[in-house]
Amino acid sequence: MSNNTEQHTEKNSKNSITAPCYYEQQGSGSPIVFIHGSYATTSTWKKIVQQLASTHHCISIKLPGHCGMPDPDDFTAPNIDTELKIIESVITELTELPIHLIGHSFGGVVALALALKGSVAIQELTLFEPVSTWVFESVGDQAMTQKVNAFIQNYRQGIRNNAPYICGKVIDFWAGEGAFEPLPDFIKDGMEPLTANNNRHWTLCENTDHPRTSLNLLTIPTKLVCGSASNPVAQAIVDHLSNELPNSKQYTIPGASHFLVTSHAIECLNIIGK
Incomplete structure (x- = not known):
């Protein structure tokens, strides 16, 4: 770890003692902020951060209810501002420079919401399979809306x-049937307690209501990435966002599915660096 990183850690150690520390950081240089997905942790970014920390200040956000952080207090009326306020606070504390914001899955939902809010300086946005299902309502894709709603109803009935292991339904939905079964038991057991948080995440996606014009006005350079083997729902989200965001580029990683940031880390790194 560089001296610069050690200085960052020392500077913020006092705060981490008295309040939850919603981030990990490594490296020095221009800042990159990473947001992991639902049923996940900051380890999502381990392979990517290991490569980027030599030239960048890598800040990995810990979402509420994940990575040992307290559960959010808005389960009765979920609001994505819960996540956004945490991330805004972390960014304000750690850097004054424009950031490269990167999100995966539900982390992509949060990253896009932060970009649309316009409350922090974002130089570049990279979204790996953002599960922003709300975009179907925005663009009038009723077929995909119905497909998502059918899954959510079945999932919540299981809850x-x-x-x-109802969490396995979500993993199989996004990554393909049978993706959950071969996971080690310790990973499955770690996911199960996060079901209430994941259900909240689905509610946030359902309740989000950005008009199509808000996407058309978002001019931040944006990279949209999905896998060729991913759920058609995930691919459709990326397709729609690519059509609506005026300064976007779309990438497909051959053979990859929803967990592409770990299974195809090198390919993801190459896209980040483009």
Whole structure:
């Protein structure tokens, strides 16, 4: 770890003792902020951060209810401002420079929401399979809206029935049928307690209501990335965002599915560096 990083850590160690520390950081240079997805942790970015920390100040956000952080207090009325306020605070504390903001899955939902809010200086935006299902309503894609709604109804019925490993339904939905089963038991067991948080994330996507024009006015250079083997829903989200965001480029990683940032880290790094 560089001396610069050690200075960052020392500077903020006092705050981390008295309040939850919603980030990890490594390296020095221009700042990159990473937001992991639902049922995930900052380890999502481990392979990518290891490569980028030699030239960048890498800041990995810990979402509420994940990575040992407290659960959000808005389960009765979920609001994505809960996430945005945390990230805004972290960015303000750690850097004064424009950031490269990177999100995966639900982290992509949060990253796009922050970009649309316009509250921090974002130099570049990279979204790896953002699960921003709200975009279907914005662009009038009723077929995809119905497909997502059918999954959510089935998933929530499983939650009400206390079905074991209901988290596996979400993994299989995004990464393909059978993706959950081969995961190690310790990973499955770590996911299960996050079900309430994941259900909240679906609610946030359902309740988001950005008009199509808000996407058309977002001029931040944006990279949109999906895998060729991913759920058609994820691919459709990227397709729609690519059509609506005026300064975007779309990338498809052959053979990759939803967990492309870990399974195809080198290819993702190459896209980040373009």
